[in-house]
Amino acid sequence: MEDLDLDVLIIGAGPIGIACALECKKRNLNYVVLEKGALTNSLFTYPLNMTFFSTSEKLEIDNIPFISNNPKPTRNEALEYYRRVSTSNTLNINLYETVIEVNKTPTGFKIKSDKSLYNAKKIIIATGFYDIPNLLNIEGEDLPKVFHYYKEAHPFTLQDIAVVGASNSSVDAALEIYRKGGNVTMIVRGDAIGERVKYWVKPDILNRIEEGSIKAYFNSEIKEIKPSEIIIKTPKGEKTIANDYVIALTGYRPNFKFLENAGIEFSTDRKSIPNYNPETMESNVKGLYLAGVICGGKETHKWFIENSRIHAKMITNHITQTI
Ligand SMILES: Cc1cc2nc3c(=O)[nH]c(=O)nc-3n(C[C@H](O)[C@H](O)[C@H](O)COP(=O)(O)OP(=O)(O)OC[C@H]3O[C@@H](n4cnc5c(N)ncnc54)[C@H](O)[C@@H]3O)c2cc1C
Numbered sequence: 001m002e003d004l005d006l007d008v009l010i011i012g013a014g015p016i017g018i019a020c021a022l023e024c025k026k027r028n029l030n031y032v033v034l035e036k037g038a039l040t041n042s043l044f045t046y047p048l049n050m051t052f053f054s055t056s057e058k059l060e061i062d063n064i065p066f067i068s069n070n071p072k073p074t075r076n077e078a079l080e081y082y083r084r085v086s087t088s089n090t091l092n093i094n095l096y097e098t099v100i101e102v103n104k105t106p107t108g109f110k111i112k113s114d115k116s117l118y119n120a121k122k123i124i125i126a127t128g129f130y131d132i133p134n135l136l137n138i139e140g141e142d143l144p145k146v147f148h149y150y151k152e153a154h155p156f157t158l159q160d161i162a163v164v165g166a167s168n169s170s171v172d173a174a175l176e177i178y179r180k181g182g183n184v185t186m187i188v189r190g191d192a193i194g195e196r197v198k199y200w201v202k203p204d205i206l207n208r209i210e211e212g213s214i215k216a217y218f219n220s221e222i223k224e225i226k227p228s229e230i231i232i233k234t235p236k237g238e239k240t241i242a243n244d245y246v247i248a249l250t251g252y253r254p255n256f257k258f259l260e261n262a263g264i265e266f267s268t269d270r271k272s273i274p275n276y277n278p279e280t281m282e283s284n285v286k287g288l289y290l291a292g293v294i295c296g297g298k299e300t301h302k303w304f305i306e307n308s309r310i311h312a313k314m315i316t317n318h319i320t321q322t323i
Contacts, residue, residue: 140225
C-alpha cells in the first residue's frame with residue numbers, strides 16, 4: 001500500500017467519469033480514476049444486442065466524434081468509442097480497483113481502495129446506479145433461475161420465461177426472447193406498458209400482447225417463485241403458471257450507504273436526491289462533487305449520458321477556481 005497525493009480522485013470510469021478525466025487532463029490537474037470493474041462497466045453489462053435511444057453525437061464527450069453505422073449506436077459501438085477515447089488520450093484509469101471509503105481531512109480527502117490509499121484535494125463521485133438491483137423481496141428470489149440483469153436470449157429458447165417490469169429493458173428482453181423461441185409472460189405492476197418505452201418499440205410489444213404471442217398480466221405481481229412454477233397475484237385472483245426462468249428488470253439504485261458514509265445528505269422525500277449545488281455539482285461536503293446519473297438519487301431516469309456529460313466541465317471549472 002502506498003499513499004498517493006492527487007489534485008482530483010474520480011470514482012467510476014463510466015462515460016461521465018471518463019469525461020471528468022478528460023477535463024482534468026486538459027487543465028493539467030494531477031488526477032486518477034478508480035474503477036471497480038472493466039472500463040464503462042455498466043455499458044459492458046448491458047444486453048449484448050442493445051441499441052441506445054440516443055443518437056451517437058449525443059453520447060460524445062469533449063466533442064470527440066462518435067461515428068456509428070446507424071444514427072443510434074449499439075452497445076459494441078459505444079464500448080469501442082469510450083475505449084478509444086480513454087486509450088488514445090492516455091487517461092490515468094486504474095481498473096478493477098474498488099473504492100471502499102472516502103474520509104474528509106482538514107486539507108482534502110483520504111481515500112481507501114481495496115488496493116491502495118490516496119490523498120486528494122478534491123473527489124468526484126461518478127459511480128452510477130447499475131450495481132444494485134431493486135429486489136422483488138419475495139420467496140424464491142434467491143433461486144439460481146432468477147436474474148436481475150439480462151444479457152441475451154439464446155439460453156431461454158424453448159423455455160417458460162417470466163419477465164417482470166414494463167420498462168425499456170423489460171420490453172426489449174421480452175421481445176428478443178419471444179423471437180428466439182422462448183415462451184414469454186410479462187408481469188407488470190402497473191396497468192400498461194411503460195410511458196418511456198422507445199416510441200419505435202412500443203407498437204411492437206403492444207401488438208405481440210394483443211395477438212397473444214407474449215402473455216401479459218397487468219396490475220399483477222409475482223407472489224412466490226418455485227423451482228418449476230411461479231404464483232402470480234392478479235386482479236382476478238392468484239394464478240400458478242409453469243416457469244423455467246424469471247428475469248426481474250425492476251430497476252436499480254445508487255449505493256446510498258457509500259454516499260452517506262462520505263457525508264452526503266439526501267432529500268427526505270421518496271426520491272432521495274443527493275444534496276449538491278446545481279451550478280457547480282459540489283455536494284454538501286466541500287470539495288466532493290457528484291457527476292452523472294448518481295445525481296438523480298432514486299430517480300434513475302432523470303440523468304443519463306446525454307444530459308449529464310456537461311457535469312465534467314462544470315465540476316472542473318469550479319475545481320480550477322478553488323484548488
Ligand atoms: C439498457 C440501457 C440503455 C440506455 N440507453 C441510454 C441512451 O440511449 N442514452 C443515454 O444518454 N443514456 C442511456 N442509458 C443510461 C446511461 O447508460 C447511464 O446514464 C450512464 O451509464 C451513466 O454514466 P455514469 O458514468 O454516470 O455511470 P455508469 O456508467 O453507471 O458508471 C459508473 C461506474 O462506477 C463504477 N463504480 C461504482 N462503484 C464504485 C466504487 N465503489 N469504486 C470504483 N468504481 C465504482 C461502476 O463499476 C461503473 O463503471 C441507458 C441505460 C440502460 C440501462
